Every structure is written in C-alpha cells, then in structure tokens.
Amino acid sequence: MDEKDEQLLPEENLREEEPLDEPVVPEEGTPLGEVRIAEDVIAHLATKALQGVEGVQPASAGFSAKLSLGRKPSGGVRISIGEGTPPEIGVDAFINIRYGLRIPDVAWDVQEVVRNQLEAFTGYHVKAVNVFVQGIFFGQTKTAEMEPEAVTPLQEELQEGEAESTSPLPE
Numbered sequence: 001m002d003e004k005d006e007q008l009l010p011e012e013n014l015r016e017e018e019p020l021d022e023p024v025v026p027e028e029g030t031p032l033g034e035v036r037i038a039e040d041v042i043a044h045l046a047t048k049a050l051q052g053v054e055g056v057q058p059a060s061a062g063f064s065a066k067l068s069l070g071r072k073p074s075g076g077v078r079i080s081i082g083e084g085t086p087p088e089i090g091v092d093a094f095i096n097i098r099y100g101l102r103i104p105d106v107a108w109d110v111q112e113v114v115r116n117q118l119e120a121f122t123g124y125h126v127k128a129v130n131v132f133v134q135g136i137f138f139g140q141t142k143t144a145e146m147e148p149e150a151v152t153p154l155q156e157e158l159q160e161g162e163a164e165s166t167s168p169l170p171e
Contacts, residue, residue, distance in 0.1 A: 036087075037122050039079045046091055047075030049117040053109050055098035059134035077114075081124075088127040089118060096135045107131040 050058050058076025076095060082088040091114055097106050111129040118126050 037124070039081060042081070042089060042118065042122060042124075043075060043077050043079045045118055045121050046077040046079065046093065046114050049114045050076055050093060050095065050110065052117075053106070053113050055101045055106055056110060057096045057098075057137060059094045059096045082127065086124045088125050089122070090127050091118070091129045092132065093129060094132045094134050096137050097133055099136045099138050103133055107133065 047058055050056055060076070076093060078092040078094075080090040080092075082090070093110055093114060095107075095110060097103055110131050114129045115126045118124065
C-alpha cells in the first residue's frame with residue numbers, strides 16, 4: 001500500500017499545480033439556445049383545457065374549415081404563434097355549450113382556463129383567446145347521472161306484482 005500512496009502523491013501534486021479551467025456558467029436568465037413548441041402540442045394542451053370546463057364540448061371550426069380556408073383546426077381549437085421571445089399565442093376556440101348555461105359566463109371561463117393552462121405549460125404569452133360558440137347540446141348534468149334512481153312506493157308495488165305474476169308455480 002505504501003507504493004500506491006507514493007504514486008498518488010506526485011499525481012496529486014501535479015493536479016494542484018495546474019491551473020484549473022473553471023467552466024463558464026452563463027448568468028441567470030441568459031438563454032442557452034432556442035426552445036420552440038409545435039403548434040400541435042399547443043393545440044392539444046388547449047383542447048385538454050377546453051374539456052376541463054364544465055358544460056363545454058369542442059366543436060368543429062365550421063364552414064370555412066371544410067373549404068380549407070385558413071389554418072386547419074384540431075380538437076376544436078386553432079392556434080397561431082407569433083414571432084418574438086417568448087412567442088405570443090393566439091387561440092381560436094370553437095365550442096358547443098350545454099343548454100341552460102349562460103353563454104357569456106361560460107365563454108369567459110373558457111378564455112381564463114385556456115390562457116392560464118397554456119401560459120403555465122409553455123411559458124409563452126397568450127395574446128388572445130377568441131371563443132366561437134358553434135352550437136348548444138342537450139346533455140344531462142353529472143350530478144343527475146351519479147345519483148341512484150329514486151323508487152316510489154307505487155313503483156315498488158308494481159315491481160312486486162310483476163315478480164308474483166311471472167312466477168312459474170301455479171297459485
């Protein structure tokens with residue numbers, strides 16, 4: 001072991017004598033390169049945000065999309081990315097709203113949710129979220145679907161009577 005220790009000592013001395021080149025650390029906030037997020041990724045995030053708003057379903061972009069005029073929407077949203085650092089995003093959201101909800105309130109919720117989610121996930125500035133209400137749908141509320149059916153006493157009597165009349169044994 002003494003020989004190994006003697007061999008290490010001269011090497012350590014050489015290391016100490018050589019000036020160390022410290023790695024260049026960029027200042028905080030200085031970009032190391034460019035990061036670009038694809039429009040499809042942003043569109044997918046916006047669609048997921050739309051689906052999170054109660055009483056909203058993504059819709060098609062309508063007649064102009066069928067004629068292939070302008071950018072093609074996917075999942076009820078159309079994205080436009082502007083130049084700059086960080087880039088600015090413009091979102092066109094095409095939605096259907098459940099019957100009975102106040103349309104301006106739902107549209108406001110859509111704008112807020114989409115803007116907040118995109119800014120949180122991408123770090124990009126959302127310049128505008130334009131909401132286009134394409135129609136309404138007649139859907140049941142989630143609470144009505146989750147509640148068990150209430151059975152009235154009259155229904156209980158009918159169900160008991162049906163069970164008795166379908167019995168294979170003669171009376």
